[in-house]
Amino acid sequence: MxxxxxxxxxxxxxxxxxxxxxxxxxxxxxxxxxxxxxxxxxxxxxxxxxxxxxxxxxxxxxxxxxxxxxxxxxxxxxxxxxxxxxxxxxxxxRPLHPAVHKKAPAPDPCARAPRHGRSPRHDLRQGTPDVSAFPRPAWLASYRRALSQAPNEVFGPGDPAGRPELRAALAAYLARARGVRTEPHRIVVCSGFAHALRLLFGGGGGNRDGGRQVLRGPLAVEAYGLPFHRELLAAEGVRTVPLPLDEHGALVDRLTRERAVLLTPAHQFPTGGPLHAERRAAVVDWARARGAVVLEDDYDGEFRYDRRPVGALQSLDPERVILIGSVSKSLSPAVRLGWMVLPERYVGDVLAAKGEREAWASVPDQLALADLIVSGSYDRHVRRMRQRYRGRRDRLVAALAERAPHIQVSGVAAGLHAVLRLPPGTERSAVEAAVRQGVALDGLAEFRHPDTDMAAHDGLVVGYATPSEHAYGAAVEALCGALAPGGTRVS
Ligand SMILES: Cc1ncc(COP(=O)(O)O)c(C=O)c1O
CATH class of the missing domain: 1.10.10.10 (Winged helix-like DNA-binding domain superfamily/Winged helix DNA-binding domain)
Incomplete structure (x- = not known):
């Protein structure tokens, strides 16, 4: 037929x-x-x-x-x-498991696809900003301005380095907002953090000879981190070596023969603290001594509430640190725009890995983002969202203090999620109690490196950015219902 x-x-x-x-x-x-x-x-x-x-x-x-x-x-x-x-x-x-015809990609916990057949009533999984707050008018205005002024070449094959307008805007913005030391020619635009990892360790697959690796493993990573990134690295043949964590961040004095280390210095993902100043200096010293490199995942550096902003580690040594950022938390994970701030010696290899023309990051979108930044709209949006998320964090902390005072909340000085510390052995039953209340969230165990020998911490990772403003109160209420004394059992 x-x-x-x-x-x-x-x-x-x-x-x-x-x-x-x-x-x-x-x-x-x-x-x-x-x-x-x-x-x-x-x-x-x-x-x-x-x-x-x-x-x-x-x-x-x-x-x-x-x-x-x-x-x-x-x-x-x-x-x-x-x-x-x-x-x-x-x-x-809605299918539980959409049909896959090829090898299934590693799941991306930043993606918000429903995991249990339908959208949870209350989505408190970390990973996504409040998408109802995407700055549509500002983005449209930037897009309109950018396109009306763009030369025709913008609609031809793009330069794999990224548009000069965006690289200049990022260099100025990152210097201003994150303390980064760089120049536009050392910034390479990409489609986000995951893409940066693929470019660095897999050669990106963009060049004709099948990709050239810029960096090689083994790569030290924090003992708690995004499994998606570990799986992505494993798929590229990179062995990851877990570094234990304490309340000051990764124990960087355990670094030995690795060639690189991946850290979340501003806000450890997911446990939440900044890397202690002494350890920031120590990891840079290690990289200098060993000819190694530090990868700085600056995934939510803009969202710091209580103390003075923690600047980028990259500023300690721009020749030893690769800073990677994206708009996934600040604007939307759907925009797929990110950046790598590179030591001079890696720029050529990363560009070679990207290939001869831009194949990932839409050039018109790059121009729109450049305009958004230069016009001040990006800052205004980030400031508005910072206020909103701070308010949500405060509501969460206050509600838990009242309704579940036995639970300690940590990692809340920054970011879009909190960690609720639980008594040993209660994490699974707490997740199940939350599910019974219609609340989707993850336990800390989801993020633990399978090879780490550090003591496990029981806890819940609560993303407070995802619900829209009107749905947030009910989500917190349901969470408190699940965690009220007597609600969790040792299992
Ligand atoms: C720890 C961490 N790093 C990086 C990212 C950003 O990833 P991407 O830029 O690929 O969307 C996320 C998710 O937003 C994250 O949770």
Missing amino acids: RESWVNYAERIGSDLHLELSAPGGKRAALIGALREAVRSGRLAPGTRLPPYRSLAADLGVARNTVADAYAELVAEGWLTARQGAGTHVAERT
């Missing part, structure tokens, strides 16, 4: 690809194809299906065949139909 692209963009705004290849007649084939499209996630919950007549015309089947197929799928619960509103994919059909 023929394959068809059904274009109903004029009415509905999307295309639907259905392959009617199953045996057993057109009706059965159509039912099978639609069911599969919904099950695999290709047709998302809530998607409106084409009217009978247009789908029938495109597939070359009778109108009744489509009507029957829809009716059958409504009866099975895959679709919903309301008089006058058309036929939609039912909300509860």
